[in-house]
Amino acid sequence: MNVKMRNAAAILVLAAMACPLGLLRAQAPAVESRSVWDGVYTEDQAKRGEPIYRKECAACHGDMLTGGESAPPLTGGAFLANWNGLTMGDLFDRIRKTMPQSVPGRLTRQQDADILAFVLRVNKFPVGKTELYRQSEMLREIRFEATKPAPKK
């Protein structure tokens, strides 16, 4: 291998290394900027979640999600304020670990995600084309923002 060829090989290696880094950099902002305003659940999923909510949650949190004597509302100012700035992962894990109160963790991850999709719909967050994830680590990439972010300029 002469010098010229060795250089060419080195450049190829560099190019191969640079490429995935470049891709990562291009993709990172898109992941970071996702919030509940970006359509993170589907209408069908919210429809699946509604009967599960009615059966498992409504007795304490109310038919209209407005809360009860010992259960907080899942809609309205206090609910939005208390989760504002956190992530869907935080909210999902809270449900996984503490709900339903009689037997926490009894529901499957899919059921919890479907309930959460229903809660998002009641709170008038926009519907999207993909279902809400059931993996906590992926849900942690979705920010819970109480107000719609200003359009990017």
Place this chain on the structure above:
Amino acid sequence: MNIDGLPLVKPPYGTITAINLDKGEFVWQIAHGETPDVVRNNEALKGLNIPPTGQETYNIGTLVTKTLVIAGEGHVTTTADHPRGAMLRAYDKMTGKEVGAVYMPAPQTGSPMTYLVNGKQYIVVAVSGGPYSGEYIAYTLPSAGE
């Protein structure tokens, strides 16, 4: 009811009112609670001087003593004065003027209560909300010499 997260109704969103029961008249009425982050930081309201709006409250009880009305906030806020959390506020019972506030890591639930042990006054409040699990917090002043 809100548009893009901004409440549609005119503030105050939550008040505490002192009523003279002999006359049936309001003695004072104040907005209770920090202006919610969604209002204070809202792009649509940028540049406007919004007075304290109070908070829409849920199951927040008050504690009344000889001179004070004490009540916590039901919403989490993050301001220049305090990190993510809520405030427990004390008002002059006769005027409604705020006379002090202490930080809580989560909103109040239920009602605060107070008791005296060996000459030391305590205030206990239950807090929880969002991912913060229920806790009781007791506040007291440092003893002389502490």
